[in-house]
Amino acid sequence: MNDIIRVGVLGFGGLGQAASRVLAPKQEMRLVAAADKQGYIYQENGLDQEACIAAYYKQGSVGYVEPYGTLSQGSIEELIQNASVDGYFLALPNLPNTFMADVARMFIESGWRGVLVDALKRTSAVEQLLELKEQLQAAGITYMTGCGATPGLLTAAAAIAAQSYGEIHQVKITFGVGIANWEAYRATIREDIAHLPGFDVDKARAMTDEEIERFLDQTDGILTLENMEHADDIMLELAGICSRDRVTVGGVVDTRNPKKPLSTNVQITGRTFEGKISTHTFTLGDETSMAANVCGPGFGYLKAGVSLHRRGIYGLFTAAQIMPQFVR
Known part of the structure; x- marks a missing residue:
C-alpha cells in the first residue's frame, strides 16, 4: 500500500x-x-x-x-x-x-x-x-x-497464545482503566455503567449527566465490573478457539485518576499436546492509555x-x- x-x-x-x-x-x-x-x-x-x-x-x-x-x-x-x-x-x-x-x-x-x-x-x-x-x-x-x-487487542493476543495448546480451558481478560475526568469519555462510561448489577443499556442511556455524577460520587469514581457481556467470547468462539462460556471479562475503571487501578492483561489456560496444563499471560504496559x-x-x-x-x-x-x- x-x-x-x-x-x-x-x-x-x-x-x-x-x-x-x-x-x-x-x-x-x-x-x-x-x-x-x-x-x-x-x-x-x-x-x-x-x-x-x-x-x-x-x-x-x-x-x-x-x-x-x-x-x-x-x-x-x-x-x-x-x-x-x-x-x-x-x-x-x-x-x-x-x-x-x-x-x-x-x-x-x-x-x-x-x-x-x-x-x-x-x-x-x-x-x-x-x-x-x-x-x-x-x-x-x-x-x-x-x-x-x-474486544480487540486482547482478543487477538488470546487467539495467538491459544496456538500453544491443543485445548483451551479458560480465557480470562482483566482490564484497568484510568481517566482524569469521566466527562471526557461519557459514552464509554455510560456503557460501563450498563454492565453493573441493577443497570442495563436502557437505564444507563436514560441517566442524565447529573445522575451519573451522583452515582460516581457514591462509588468514589470507581466502577468494578465482573462477568461482563463482552464480545471477546463470541469472537473467540467464531474463530474456533473455545466456546464462549470459557471466556470471562471484567475490570476496574477509575473515573477520577489517569493512573490505571490495575494492569490490563489476558490469561489463556490450556492443555498442550504433551498433556501439560499451562497459562500464557499477556499484560499491557500501564503507561498506555485506553x-x-x-x-x-x-x-x-x-x-x-x-x-x-x-x-x-x-x-x-x-x-x-x-x-x-x-x-x-
Missing part, C-alpha cells in the same frame, strides 16, 4: 478526538472526514485535528469549523454521500444496543463501498452485525468488528481491512480472525 488511506471518524467525543490525534503523525493514513450529532466536516487534503477538537469543545460540533464544516441533523448520511473516504472508524456510542447495526444498514443502503471498523463491546451487538454479514458482502463493504482493546489501546489497534485493523477490500474480499470479520497491520 503506497498510496495514502483516506480515513473518516464517526463520533467525535473522547474516543473520536483521541483517534484524530493518533492519526495526526501517520504517513499512511490521512484524516479527511469527521461527524458528530450536530454536524460534519470533510476536506480531501486533510483535517486540522486541533481546530476540530477546539470547535467540538467550545461549540459542540465539528460542523462549526470554517470553512469546511457543515451543521446537520443527518450528519452521518450526508457525510457518506459527500465524502470520498476509504474507511471509517466508528467511534460511536452503542447506546441503544442496536445503534451500530443501524449505522451499518445506513452504509449498506447508501451504496457506499469501503471499510468500516468498530470497537464494539457487547456480544449481542456483534450478533446483530452477524445477521448483516451477507448484506455487507453484497454491498462491497469490508466490516471489521470488535477491534478496540477488549485511547492508545483502542485507537491504535482500530487503525491497524482498518489498514488490514483496506488490504482485504482491495483484493475484493468483503463481509464481516473480527479481531480474532484477521491480523492488524501496523500503520506507519
Whole structure:
C-alpha cells in the first residue's frame, strides 16, 4: 500500500478526538472526514485535528469549523454521500444496543463501498452485525468488528497464545482503566455503567449527566465490573478457539485518576499436546492509555481491512480472525 488511506471518524467525543490525534503523525493514513450529532466536516487534503477538537469543545460540533464544516441533523448520511473516504472508524456510542447495526444498514443502503471498523463491546451487538454479514458482502463493504482493546487487542493476543495448546480451558481478560475526568469519555462510561448489577443499556442511556455524577460520587469514581457481556467470547468462539462460556471479562475503571487501578492483561489456560496444563499471560504496559489501546489497534485493523477490500474480499470479520497491520 503506497498510496495514502483516506480515513473518516464517526463520533467525535473522547474516543473520536483521541483517534484524530493518533492519526495526526501517520504517513499512511490521512484524516479527511469527521461527524458528530450536530454536524460534519470533510476536506480531501486533510483535517486540522486541533481546530476540530477546539470547535467540538467550545461549540459542540465539528460542523462549526470554517470553512469546511457543515451543521446537520443527518450528519452521518450526508457525510457518506459527500465524502470520498476509504474507511471509517466508528467511534460511536452503542447506546441503544442496536445503534451500530443501524449505522451499518445506513452504509449498506447508501451504496457506499469501503471499510468500516468498530470497537464494539457487547456480544449481542456483534450478533446483530452477524445477521448483516451477507448484506455487507453484497454491498462491497469490508466490516471489521470488535477491534478496540477488549474486544480487540486482547482478543487477538488470546487467539495467538491459544496456538500453544491443543485445548483451551479458560480465557480470562482483566482490564484497568484510568481517566482524569469521566466527562471526557461519557459514552464509554455510560456503557460501563450498563454492565453493573441493577443497570442495563436502557437505564444507563436514560441517566442524565447529573445522575451519573451522583452515582460516581457514591462509588468514589470507581466502577468494578465482573462477568461482563463482552464480545471477546463470541469472537473467540467464531474463530474456533473455545466456546464462549470459557471466556470471562471484567475490570476496574477509575473515573477520577489517569493512573490505571490495575494492569490490563489476558490469561489463556490450556492443555498442550504433551498433556501439560499451562497459562500464557499477556499484560499491557500501564503507561498506555485506553485511547492508545483502542485507537491504535482500530487503525491497524482498518489498514488490514483496506488490504482485504482491495483484493475484493468483503463481509464481516473480527479481531480474532484477521491480523492488524501496523500503520506507519
